[in-house]
Amino acid sequence: MRELELKYGCNPNQKPARIFMEEGELPIKVLCGRPGYINFLDAFNGWQLVSELKKATGLPAATSFKHVSPAGAAVGLPLSEVEAKIYWVDDMGELSPLACAYARARGADRMSSFGDFISLSDVCDVSTAKLIKREVSDGVIAPGYEPEALEILKSKKKGNYNIIEIDESYVPAPVERKQVYGITFEQGRNELNIGKDFFSNVVTENKEIPESARMDLAISMITLKYTQSNSVCFVKGGQAIGIGAGQQSRIHCTRLAGSKADNWYLRQSPKVLNLPFIDKIGRADRDNAIDLYIGEDYMDVLADGAWERIFKEKPEVFTREEKRAWLDGLTDVALGSDAFFPFGDNIERAHRSGVKYVAQPGGSIRDDNVIAVCDKYGIAMCFTGIRLFHH
Numbered sequence: 001m002r003e004l005e006l007k008y009g010c011n012p013n014q015k016p017a018r019i020f021m022e023e024g025e026l027p028i029k030v031l032c033g034r035p036g037y038i039n040f041l042d043a044f045n046g047w048q049l050v051s052e053l054k055k056a057t058g059l060p061a062a063t064s065f066k067h068v069s070p071a072g073a074a075v076g077l078p079l080s081e082v083e084a085k086i087y088w089v090d091d092m093g094e095l096s097p098l099a100c101a102y103a104r105a106r107g108a109d110r111m112s113s114f115g116d117f118i119s120l121s122d123v124c125d126v127s128t129a130k131l132i133k134r135e136v137s138d139g140v141i142a143p144g145y146e147p148e149a150l151e152i153l154k155s156k157k158k159g160n161y162n163i164i165e166i167d168e169s170y171v172p173a174p175v176e177r178k179q180v181y182g183i184t185f186e187q188g189r190n191e192l193n194i195g196k197d198f199f200s201n202v203v204t205e206n207k208e209i210p211e212s213a214r215m216d217l218a219i220s221m222i223t224l225k226y227t228q229s230n231s232v233c234f235v236k237g238g239q240a241i242g243i244g245a246g247q248q249s250r251i252h253c254t255r256l257a258g259s260k261a262d263n264w265y266l267r268q269s270p271k272v273l274n275l276p277f278i279d280k281i282g283r284a285d286r287d288n289a290i291d292l293y294i295g296e297d298y299m300d301v302l303a304d305g306a307w308e309r310i311f312k313e314k315p316e317v318f319t320r321e322e323k324r325a326w327l328d329g330l331t332d333v334a335l336g337s338d339a340f341f342p343f344g345d346n347i348e349r350a351h352r353s354g355v356k357y358v359a360q361p362g363g364s365i366r367d368d369n370v371i372a373v374c375d376k377y378g379i380a381m382c383f384t385g386i387r388l389f390h391h
Helices: 037-057 081-086 097-107 126-133 147-154 211-225 250-266 283-293 320-327 345-351 367-377
Strands: 003-006 017-020 028-032 061-066 069-075 116-120 137-142 162-166 175-180 183-188 231-236 239-245 333-337 355-360 380-383
Touching: 017 037, 028 147, 037 061, 037 069, 037 116, 037 137, 037 162, 037 211, 061 097, 069 097, 069 211, 081 097, 097 116, 097 126, 097 239, 126 147, 147 162, 211 231, 211 239, 211 333, 211 355, 231 250, 239 250, 250 320, 250 333, 250 345, 333 345, 345 355, 345 367, 367 380
Parallel strands: 116 137, 137 162, 333 355, 355 380
Antiparallel strands: 003 017, 028 162, 061 069, 061 116, 069 239, 175 183, 231 239, 231 333
């Protein structure tokens, strides 16, 4: 198959639409459903991301894509009891490494992952399929599917769930093209290989970046390679915990990623873990309620007439002081940036979300200021010399 006709492009008025190969066959099979234009953009970007994560770490990897940027990305490390609870998988028994990777990728920012497109580095197993089946999602791409896993996924969305199988031996052409306003752009593919040895040029007084932090920095940089720029990514324990994508200002990227990382950690606090939800409330409604409860608009769920629809009893306010005290326990976070930090205010904001390790290209006229702020907090920062813009 060299061509696949699509229902429409980015929007219903954009017709005709298709994906096709100028030479050779398409490297995919659609096993179920009818994926659309944006589905394929998410699928192909996500597949590249998880393939590179697997290559860099040796672990199964998963990502949760929305609108051509990852909402989350992770490798298949085991979940703690708290992580399993905040990702709503504590009732699923033992998860496979691939399922752990997707639980982490989906769970880091569940609000953004609602209705995601999933990419898996390995053959989808039954454990992962069962996890996917219970979430609101548009589709999945993987190099294969266990027979039982495929049947589980085919039953999703009344048999219309998008399931794509990709040939993992496919190698794209070294030059890529796209058209904008009828004009063709051409460039060499970004074939940069990011691994743990990518972080050797440490420019701060603190030179210590342990092996686990190097893996987290690699995850951050590979994630940024497929995230709409400008972008910043916070990583801890093998998973992205905050991604700031598509912002025109670097500090806004850092603030957005930092606030998402803060929310990820606040969800682990006893006050949130012990929220007395009514029995019939669904996972998506719980996610929405938690997001409001830990934010500035907490009265939207705590006001009289509102909390009764969500909780068995009215929770106490999670005060700003209590949240700050809890966030002080967030430590050893790794941060990657797709381009240099122009001001030290990015490091000041990152420090408030527990960042201890930073990777960025360097090259700003204010590098000395950024290094000085890192030194003030004992942060280890390396310059990679490589920019990772993605558009």
